[in-house]
Amino acid sequence: MSDKTIKELADELNVSKQTVQYHVKFLPTKYLSKNDKKIITINKTGQSYIKGKIKKRVGKNNEQKTNKETTNYTAKNDQLLKQQLEIKDKQIEELQKLLHSQQKLLDQQQILTLQANKKIETLEYNSEKKEEEKPTKNNEKRNWFSRVFK
DSSP states (O other), X not given: OOOEEHHHHHHHHTSOHHHHHHHHHTSOGGGEEEOTTSOEEEOHHHHHHHHHHHHHHHHHHHHHXXXXXXXXXXXXXXXXXXXXXXXXXXXXXXXXXXXXXXXXXXXXXXXXXXXXHHHHHHHHHHHHHHHHHHHHHHHXXXXXXXHHOO
């Protein structure tokens, strides 16, 4: 059966029955006939004509929808990117503050370590002096005692 009803053609093209009926109105009657149940059928030539019209219309609608969707998607995407950039800027700013404070702490620690090392050196130097002085005093005492008790 090469002739198709409006419903069959609509199902084949994935469009509504009303869409096919709209195009049937402009179709010459030689492409149309009625079957035994008094239902309008469309022959192969009429079907190809309607298919061409519907494909053109669906293609244009899809392009328009795609353009609108792309525009909406791009706008939403741009807005999302701006929000993400603001968040990243805040995070970078916080990290820079943290880095600055860490550098201050490191500088302070180095200064304290240097001061502590100087104090240790001073104490070591003083203790060495005292150690050097002690044996000489002992020798002097021995010498004096040894002189007296010889």
